[in-house]
Amino acid sequence: MEENNMANAILGAVLSFLIPGLGQAYAGDIKKGAIFFAIALVLSILVTYVINLGNIGMIISLAYGVYAAYDAYKMIE
Numbered sequence: 001m002e003e004n005n006m007a008n009a010i011l012g013a014v015l016s017f018l019i020p021g022l023g024q025a026y027a028g029d030i031k032k033g034a035i036f037f038a039i040a041l042v043l044s045i046l047v048t049y050v051i052n053l054g055n056i057g058m059i060i061s062l063a064y065g066v067y068a069a070y071d072a073y074k075m076i077e
Helices: 003-018 024-028 030-050 053-076
Strands: none
Touching: 003 024, 003 053, 024 030, 024 053, 030 053
């Protein structure tokens, strides 16, 4: 992998970990980014207010962020 492309893939992964969907949008797939963001938003609302899972909810949200980061990395790679 080219060094510049590696840096872009890492940046996309970090963006998507911080805000799921942002890395996908950075990679050029705005629709997929919007879907990832919408899922993250609904998931956050569900685990925080509706289901009230506490620490387990945070783990679920973190796992989704890691998956979104991985997906963005693979898209750019």
